[in-house]
Amino acid sequence: MNFISAIESSALAAGSVESFLTALHAEFCLDHDGELATYIPELAKANPNHFGIVIATTDGRIHAVGDCDALFTIQSVSKAFMYGDVLKRLGREKVLSKVGVEPTGDAFNSIVLDEVANRPFNPMVNAGAIVVSNLIEGGDRAEREKEMLATLGAFAGREMVFDWDVFRSELTTGHRNRAIAYLMLNAGMLDLSPDDALDIYYKQCSALVTCRDLAIMGATLANDGVNPLTRERVLPSECVQDVLSVMYGCGMYDYAGQWSFDVGLPAKSGVAGGLVAVAPGQFAIGFYSPRLDRFGNTVRGVKACKKISGMLSLHSFFSGGKAGSIIRRELSGRNVRSSRVRPREVRALLDADPAPVRIAELQGSLHFANVERVASYLDALAGETSRAILDLRHVYSCDAASAAFLGGLQRIWTSSGRILVWSCVPATGALEVLNTALAEAKALVFPDIDHALEYFEDLALPQSKDRSKSAIESMKEIDLCRGLDEQEWTNFVACLAPSVVEFEPGSVIARTGDAADCLFVILAGSVLVSSPPASDQPSFRLASLDSGLTFGEMGLFEGARRSADVIAEQRTICVVIAKDAVTRLEALHPVIAAKIYANLIREQAARLQRANVTIHSLR
Amino acid sequence: MNFISAIESSALAAGSVESFLTALHAEFCLDHDGELATYIPELAKANPNHFGIVIATTDGRIHAVGDCDALFTIQSVSKAFMYGDVLKRLGREKVLSKVGVEPTGDAFNSIVLDEVANRPFNPMVNAGAIVVSNLIEGGDRAEREKEMLATLGAFAGREMVFDWDVFRSELTTGHRNRAIAYLMLNAGMLDLSPDDALDIYYKQCSALVTCRDLAIMGATLANDGVNPLTRERVLPSECVQDVLSVMYGCGMYDYAGQWSFDVGLPAKSGVAGGLVAVAPGQFAIGFYSPRLDRFGNTVRGVKACKKISGMLSLHSFFSGGKAGSIIRRELSGRNVRSSRVRPREVRALLDADPAPVRIAELQGSLHFANVERVASYLDALAGETSRAILDLRHVYSCDAASAAFLGGLQRIWTSSGRILVWSCVPATGALEVLNTALAEAKALVFPDIDHALEYFEDLALPQSKDRSKSAIESMKEIDLCRGLDEQEWTNFVACLAPSVVEFEPGSVIARTGDAADCLFVILAGSVLVSSPPASDQPSFRLASLDSGLTFGEMGLFEGARRSADVIAEQRTICVVIAKDAVTRLEALHPVIAAKIYANLIREQAARLQRANVTIHSLR
DSSP states (O other): OOOOOHHHHHHHTTSOHHHHHHHHHHHHHTOOOSBOOOSSGGGGGSOTTOOEEEEEETTSOEEEEESTTOOEEOTTHHHHHHHHHHHHHHOHHHHHHHSOOOOOSSOTTOOOEETTTTEESOTTSHHHHHHHHHTSSOSSHHHHHHHHHHHHHHHHTSOOOBOHHHHHHHHHHOHHHHHHHHHHHHTTOOSSOHHHHHHHHHHHHTBEEOHHHHHHHHHHHHTTTBOTTTOOBOSOHHHHHHHHHHHHHHTTGGGHHHHHHHTOSOEEEOTTSEEEEEETTTEEEEEEOOOBOTTSOBHHHHHHHHHHHHHTTOOTTOOSSOOOOSEEEEEETTTOOOSEEOOHHHHHHHHTOSSOOEEEEEEEEEOHHHHHHHHHHHHHHTTTOSEEEEEEEEEEEEOHHHHHHHHHHHHHHHHTTOEEEEEOOOOSGGGHHHHHHHHHTTOEEESSHHHHHHHHHHHHSOOOOOOOSSGGGGGGGSGGGTTOOHHHHHHHHHHHOOEEEEEOTTOEEEOTTSBOOEEEEEEESEEEEEOOOBTTBOOOEEEEEETTOEEOGGGGSTTOBOOSEEEESSSEEEEEEEHHHHHHHHHHOHHHHHHHHHHHHHHHHHHHHHHHHHHHHHO | OOOOOHHHHHHHTTOOHHHHHHHHHHHHHTOOOSBOOOSSGGGGGSOTTOOEEEEEETTSOEEEEESTTOOEEOTTHHHHHHHHHHHHHHOHHHHHHHSOOOOOSSOTTOOOEETTTTEESOTTSHHHHHHHHHTSSOSSHHHHHHHHHHHHHHHHTSOOOBOHHHHHHHHHHOHHHHHHHHHHHHTTOOSSOHHHHHHHHHHHHTBEEOHHHHHHHHHHHHTTTBOTTTOOBOSOHHHHHHHHHHHHHHTTGGGHHHHHHHTOSOEEEOTTSEEEEEETTTEEEEEEOOOBOTTSOBHHHHHHHHHHHHHTTOOTTOOSSOOOOSEEEEEETTTOOOSEEOOHHHHHHHHTOSSOOEEEEEEEEEOHHHHHHHHHHHHHHTTTOSEEEEEEEEEEEEOHHHHHHHHHHHHHHHHTTOEEEEEOOOOSGGGHHHHHHHHHTTOEEESSHHHHHHHHHHHHSOOOOOOOSSGGGGGGGSGGGTTOOHHHHHHHHHHHOOEEEEEOTTOEEEOTTSBOOEEEEEEESEEEEEOOOBTTBOOOEEEEEETTOEEOGGGGSTTOBOOSEEEESSSEEEEEEEHHHHHHHHHHOHHHHHHHHHHHHHHHHHHHHHHHHHHHHHO
């Protein structure tokens, strides 16, 4: 069923949507089946050869071929959009009391009523649509006309006008619709007079559109009710669901069942030859070709849409390829560390952790099936670790149920003494409900994985021993000076004449591009090493360094410049060792210089190795 | 419409699916509306208070509450599954010629035929189901019975038996069904005698199931036709689509339209009180409660399912939260480099590249709307770079149309002189069609982003100058020896007495855990530094190093061990500098030692800085 012939495959294999549509257009242009609608005399004047196909995506791209700017009257395609309008204004309950949602095996102009509920079967048959027209807001004809044009125009993203000839033609020849209107009046379904109800109904049908308009109107439904061109929200989400439901079941008259079986897309056709099909979340397709089949649907439009749906696997119940994983990537604290560089003895502690934190990066939309999987994943961790990070950077939506459920997971972890934290929960409206649930569950939320990792690393650490006591003397304990005997230490200090500098939190210790002529040793506090902001990205953390560590090694070399900004994270005390002093040390005490250098090399080699492991894990 | 009351929210907020279901079960247990079916006398013997709810996920987890192990007869729920069975065996066309797919406004036991097509409206009404039963494979009653039990059993993942009492009860009291069978015979729809057709039909209805079974049967449909417990493929994908389509439109009798409007899930109910609803790609829910509404559907099941669908946003046309991005992450060659470490001058070349390669990591399922977005993304790159990598590691499926389209994109890039390569295209069956299309388009496919990046870096490089000429002498040019004057160089060589060693491709230069007592300098060739394989992950590349670079710095320090495996990637010539020799150098020529060390520090500081940028970009 998803078979693609050689020709079609080559159309797709051109790698352009336009060539694909052009090939389809050429194929169905040869089809001259069907007849123009004649029951409205004006419609018989259409050019029977017109044929246009337009795809409009939810992010506003348009792919158009054929007669996609030819104007025609919207006819019954309007029913779907006006149904949405009254749902938005009056609410589902009120509208359901007037018009049902049951498919009917009968034709579009059927007069049959649902006798149990005493209402038209659905809003896509004329009887239902006339009742819906009767619900359009406005005191008089002019007001209702204005509201109706505004609604259709908001969906299409442009101003709409009528074809008055078609309007008058329908008004003077639509006897059957007049009969229907009187029956509706008789059934108590009309507040307006039949004349007023038909006036607005015929006007709605006479709005002039192109198949480009239809594609954009459909794309507005595909895009959750937001017009992809104007970015205006035309319909609330819940009304979009209702409109698509009714289009799916009832949009193609008595061909609806076969349509939803074969094509499987919410769609609506009109007797002027227009057709719109919606692929929710993806795009919509507008068709125009005025020759109709016996059901009143455009022949070429139906055939082309069926083909497109099959080729592109658009069917709503297309099976296969759906089982994407909510867990995008799993990381372990064994391999991935925060960018806070820890002193050697602390790194050894973290390396030896038998149950390092586990990180799961979630992706996509959080709905029930997904959070159920997350719960099962967290359950399965129980034997391995009691610490976990859920990263939500790649999550773009969450429904209320999933938010509540995730809040519950947090509480389960907390109450059982395990530690679950969250990183990078987007603050967008679509995740507001989740942010609230996490706040209520007293969840710890970090701006990114890096900081969440740092939190767990801190938990594993002994209280850090700040070396603030006697400044220079305390430097003797740190890695840089490892292996120096007492005499060497004395010579080292004497030769370097290191100065001790104190930095307030937030003060800039080094700035990118500055001449670099010294090395820093952190005695107390910690510093943030961050990239300079660039035109295409803001500043970001390269590393944080704790007391006991050195930075600015490049400052020991001729002509170097700082390659990053360094800022004190807290009150920070550094020993500053000037390049000149090191040059002097090399000359006077080359053995000491070699020892110091060797210590630096050892530290850097270890950091580089850790960085390579991290890079591998993150790739 | 997605409103969640305080109580329900707290059920969800318990963070466990069981507590959620338990709360729902408790709520609807209080509902005693509806009546037991009486038209089959045996059914009236059911316990009216029984109530079970079971969720079965596509990955085989089961969440069950209430009377989920109570046995009852499957009745009409079987119609959906037997319809799938005959579709699988006979194909869509043949089955459609016998039974339509149009919803009917009529009751389940309606006798109305689609007079245009001369066939029952759909396989979910009794007339259609009897015709379907007639199509079950087998020569005699026993064979058909076996085939039917095997089908239902494969969906449920266990052996099925009949309730013979119910069977006999139906057989002796089902006069209306007998009338239908004769009408089908009259219409030429039956090959079997009405007695034989009814025999298999009643047996099919009499199979004993639990609501746990129904959930698993539904989960098999949700899981693209593969039973999530047995992993057996019970139905091909295309039949799953057809079965779900018909369930969606016709599964709930004359309540179908309202059901698909309100609940929006493919579902099927039976008069014994069973109901299964399918959330495709996610899970299925089985219900059992024998009190029925006037349509013949289980009262509690329908109400609970409606509630679950609303709370969990399961409606097929639920709008909102669908617009996930196909592009999971975008990287630039400016920040991310391959793990091949380049000599300093080459790094400078890469840093200065004004139009570095762009990497787009795709995620999820490749369908038309997604590849259209990828095409538009690649188009938009045109002004910035003519080199791109598409990474497919997180892509799990691709339909034929999208594969053809992506092949086309490759050809467009190639023919316009731009370079598009692919990384990590999974070799799974679901992507076979894409692998074929890429091969046909002569696409370059790399095992991972790392190697793809390396390819682009190589393109930007001058031909590497191998230093194979005179070994030791050529070492003078490399970074390690920078700044040594002639005298120092002579002393350096004399003191270190470095040896030159040649390695064949693939030979191991150092192995993790070995005592490390020397430093290596690559004169010609290149080496791969890879992590040792561990229990939880295979060996992976930490870095590749080209000629001119050093490795094994830790070997200069007392008691060190190799922390990675190093393997020659090609014929590789290294200078080996022993630790003892370096100790001697420190003692005899500390100035030279300090210079060499300083060069190492500078190189490592630069590598570390680059690694930190890469880590940031990858996070």
